[in-house]
Amino acid sequence: MDCLTLMNNNSTDIFSCGIEKLTSGAGGCSDYSEIDVLNEIGSRLNSLRDDCRLMDSEGGLTKGCNKCLKTWREIAYTSKNDSMKLEDDICRFSMLILLTSQRVADESWIDKIFHCLGDNSLPLASSADESGNETIRSTKFKTDESYSEESSYRRLSLKEIYSATDSLSMSNFIGQGIAGKVYKGILADRQHVAIKHIIKDEQMETFVREVTSLSHIKHPNLVSLLGHYDAPIECFLVYELCHNGNLSEWLFGKSKYLSWRRRLEIALDCARGLLFLHSYPQGSIVHRDIKPANILLSASFEAKLSDFGLSKIISIGHSYASSEVRGTYGYVDPEYQKNRHVNSYGDVYSFGIVLLQLLSGQRVINLDLKNPMPLSKMAKNLTKGGNIKEFADLKLEGKFSMEAFELVLKLALTSIGLKQQRPSMEQVVVKLEEALDLSTRVESVHP
Structure with missing residues (x-):
């Protein structure tokens, strides 16, 4: 009954x-x-x-x-x-x-x-495929700024990992980060994936645990973790493959080119992804390592935030006291370095630095100058009586809306200012939408 x-x-x-x-x-x-x-x-x-x-x-x-x-x-x-x-x-x-x-x-x-x-979710359900691999399904929450879909997360076998990457062939090697080597691969269902190989130690076990704990979080501007294989000495994390690599390659590669409009679209994608994380109902998710290398680009150049190994879930509007400073030099909020309090405004600072890089095509510290200078200082100096146009990436060849450029530059400088004066990611999204709209209107008049 x-x-x-x-x-x-x-x-x-x-x-x-x-x-x-x-x-x-x-x-x-x-x-x-x-x-x-x-x-x-x-x-x-x-x-x-x-x-x-x-x-x-x-x-x-x-x-x-x-x-x-x-x-x-x-x-x-x-x-x-x-x-x-x-x-x-x-x-x-x-x-x-x-x-x-x-x-x-x-x-x-x-x-x-x-x-x-x-x-x-209710009614609750779970299933296993013919090979015995577990497939966990869930319907995600919906908010105005969220992305909701029924998602699938799998625990894969070692055989599947080796089959997808041709036994970790160097022909499929696409990069290496602090956590481990990354290979491209194709699963049995023909899905193209990026597979990160991690050799475990105590620190890496914590990394894997934190990453997989966020596997259920889905949004178009976040790289999806599709599954993993876990063993005592190693782990493989399986992500969706972003065919156009990362933003760093496109900003600093000599043969790469991003138009002004595409840069704005990339910035807006990232801002929407961060807004989603910061307003996550179960607790604000602070990324803690926003930088061009962690912004991946799909085949259609849709930007997706990646590498959630340093992420922290905290109560919205609150901060978390960290025992150590984490992040990447040049992108870490100076206030976080001093008091070690993790909050969403640290991500806003890092994103402000990325905006400056999208505008200028420069690295965080310009070593080509006789006197190396942080990018943030260069930008601030130019706003004090200098020619703002000199800050623009030479690859753009002046093909951009100056009004939109100034709007984004001002937004970037506000984002890296004092914490109390920084905008929320919701405000950042609004300003970037305004800049994109301005640029679109200029392009329609002067194609």
């Missing part, structure tokens, strides 16, 4: 305070209390608990989950009536709360339950 039918046999105490409406947003109390669930469907709850306990066994998540999931689905309401189905989901949710509360201290088991039955 399904969960809802069993519970309907119960006489509701209208003065009791349960859980249903607290989760649905109605602002009242639930029709179901803990005692109701135990009294009416205690035997089914015990069956579910026993079947889900198999995930502790040697069979692990895949084998144990199949039994747990089968029992979970058996107690589902089968009617196509949407309102009744919602009530049943709520009923089963009551069971899930009681199930996990009985082992609340066992974080490993609760994590397995979370991944088996679903990821923040």
Whole structure:
């Protein structure tokens, strides 16, 4: 018998305070209390608990989950009536709360339950493909600035990794970062991916844990982590492949060229990605390492933020005290270097430096000068009576809207100013949209 039918046999105490409406947003109390669930469907709850306990066994998540999931689905309401189905989901949710509360201290088991039955969504579901690889699906939250889609994250086998990269062939080697070597590859479903190979130590284990913990976060301007393979001594992180490399290559490569309009579009893409992170409902996500090398470009030059190894989730509007300064020299907020307080305005500073680089095509410190000078100081000096046009990248050949250029330069300098004077990423997005609109109108008059 399904969960809802069993519970309907119960006489509701209208003065009791349960859980249903607290989760649905109605602002009242639930029709179901803990005692109701135990009294009416205690035997089914015990069956579910026993079947889900198999995930502790040697069979692990895949084998144990199949039994747990089968029992979970058996107690589902089968009617196509949407309102009744919602009530049943709520009923089963009551069971899930009681199930996990009985082992609340066992974080490993609760994590397995979370991944088996679903990821923040009801009805909950999970599946495994023919090779036994787990596929975890979830429907993401929606906000005005968010991107919502049903996403798939996989735990891949070592065989799949080697098959995709032709056994880590040097012909597929595309770069190396602090974390490890990166290879391009093609999965069995023909999806092009970038695979990062990490040799583990204590620091790298923390890195992998932090990266994979953010795997569910999806947005068009964030590089998607598609899956990973984990072993005691090594790990492979599998990302979507961005065919045009990173922004650093395009800004500083002698044979590369980015038009003024494309630079604005790249800046706007990055700003939207950062705004999404900073306004994430479950806690503001601070990237902490915004720089051109971590801005990847798709085949259509859509910009995507990458490398979340240093990211921190903090309460929106708050800061986090870090035990050490992290980030890349030249892009780190001076105020963060002094007080080690992590907050979203540190990302705004780093993004301001990137804006200066998009305008000038210069590195953070110009070593070509007799007196090496930080890019931020060069820009500030030019605004004090100099010719602002001299700051523009020579590759642009003067083909840009001067009004839009000045607007972005002012925005960049405000972003690297004192923390109290810096704009939010929402304000940054608005200004960049204005600059792009200005440039579009100028191009329509003077194509």
